[in-house]
Amino acid sequence: MTFTFFSMFFGAGNLIFPPFVGAQAGSASVPATLGFIVSAVGLPILGVLAVSFAGGFDRLASRVSPGFATVLAVAIILTIGPCFAIPRTATTSFEMMIVPFLGGADATGATGAGGASGKWIAQLIYSAVFFALAFLFAQKPEKLSHVLGRFMGPLLIALIAILFAACLIHGVDASVAPMGDYAQGQLARGFLDGYQTMDLLAALYFGIVISANIRALGVDSEGTVRRETAFAGLGTGVLLVLIYGALSYVGVVSGAIAAIDPSTDTGATVLTNLTSSVFGHAGTAFLGVVFVIACLNVCTGLICTCASYFHDRFRTVAGHGVSYRAWQVIFTLFSFVVSNAGLAAIIKVSVPVLSALYPIAIVLVLLALTHRWFAARFARVYFWTVLLVGIVALLGCVVSLAAVFGFGEAGAFGWLASALDLLPLQSYSLGWVVPAFLGAGVGVIDSVAHGRGGE
Template identity: 40%
Template structure:
């Protein structure tokens, strides 16, 4: 057996919890390792391509829609509101990537809570942010902002044709995960950035309107409201699942040392975050000068009217291309990361089969049941999100809190209970418990889970100290 076969078969041996039980962690067979070096440094160009790849996987339709609407609502407060938005919408995903890099993997981070949690929680996130929501929604939105805008009376037949083509491309490009860095970094991301730059330059030369006064909470607390809107993008969840793609791409490049993988993952996360921030500033500015064009209910309407004002009817074609490229990037990233994860969890099913199944299921849901899927997926993601953010924060602080054995399970447990009660109240009990929950600080702002997280952290430290004394 050659060294290459050994390298593909066994990646590392590690200890499970505190017991002397050892497991073999396999590198998926679909990966092709180019070099056998244990130590390899990436060039600046490769780090840039890695950052562009991660940016492309983050930057989907939601990232296109939120900033223009924020700019539209904030008016002359756009810059300070964008500051708050960028802190959460960009900062949280970067912290998520760094937390995964430090822990080695998503499962490694989750295992600090409990071995069962390390299986169930990642599966929930991969299922509901992938085929349960993110992938079918991306295909549906790409159609709505492309052919759906040009042919509003086309019906379901055109949607079926479009999604079959769209997800066929997604499946085909997902078959070679080792080539994603080149695909995103050299082709799709530059194309997307050039089109957004064109919109920005045109809006600077021929502004479509004047900056208006802010509305709602943006008039009183623009920074905090911007932070909350950035928090609600839920991009930190994507950071948890895209980590596997970045780590595997680094291994394909010959980076095998775990410390180097963590370092380059962190650098890629920071690079992607800086690029996201730049695009948010551009789109926020474009939205801020759209106030005189009319009244809008969402960012898609803002962009549609701005593009028509800037480029005429051809602006809608350009907007459709932008949405298609952005949604294509996110779909490829999600199919790839979900397929890699499920291949590791269920190795009897090949990567190609998982990619095919996820693509087909997402295509079907994009045509038949997206509305119903949203009714189920959004509450579940609302339950998962506070738990994921708490896990990220604990992971970043692990150097200082790792000695407290019970801090992870107690903190995550309390946040999960609070989050579960909140989701139950909003979706089943028709807000009957809201008057009680409003006594929790920050609940009305949508981040009430922070208090249970703090309490759980303190309790976890106390329990750990007491148990250590007994031992």
């Protein structure tokens, strides 16, 4: 069950973020990686347990309100689907497989003006072929999953082991000084960058699946189901910690070999810099092929998942509505358009959105884990905690997106950014923590005043 759990979480996208953390953090990679592991490993495992204990995501989110459960579910599906995760499968595999071999690129993968134009055309063609294949495979996803799912996980682990061993042999004379977002506050920055894996959001759906698999093995006792889920989560957590730690070191070595620009480069650049230096073009090509296969597999599954969700959720009582196949077409075309913005742009825009969704998911998970002895006694705690955290998180998202799209903090967003800066821990993008405690306190008072217990 541990390896099933692991395969649900770890994809090609998880392969590019830890090296990017290591390359930027350099000599401060230990606290940065620790922060990354807390949010990229600890939170998703807790999320699976929380959803399992609650009896499913809808039941957990409905403790806030039924309408909120629908809104949050749609937001999560769009985030781990056509808005970010699906386009990222195409851009990641393109950066790994095609960019290193484009004419006009230098040793780090950078291109001049003419090269940039050629790269855009190549990306357009590649993404068109990639999504055409993904759409075709999505018509019968079980065939692709049965074939690739059996060896992609072991292949990725073997690849990581080879990269790590090569880095141990190569060594690093002197780690680079922390740069970019990791110039200071490496622990907090690593925690925030762990959001990029999107695993906590996915975990809100995985928990009930893992529990169902355990029950299918003949386990009927709820206590046993929870214990087995916890054991599977612990085993998965250990694997992920080891892998993320190894990949972070890979990033440190790669950063010492070839400098990166944190504002334009990505984890894909970090990996290709390393493979090009250590293994040559053959190693880079092999790494690219693995990424293409893994990303195509993930893309196919996500298209099917998103289409199934929207088809089931938004059809009428009589069963009418947009067909499953039409949703597949919509999500495939939308993802194709978004993917051509490029990997760096997708990651840059996704950061504010994930920074809005993650605090809400975190407080939901924590409340679910304390439900029996705390939240169940004060039903309004869910509403007030999520409300106050949601307000702060969404306002922060507005300010961050304005900066991403070039509006900066001038005008209407200037006073909003200044107001948010008054919150404790906001300098670490954790301004939602104090409102969470305040919401819990208000929820307790409201529950006591109106005599509202939990489930």
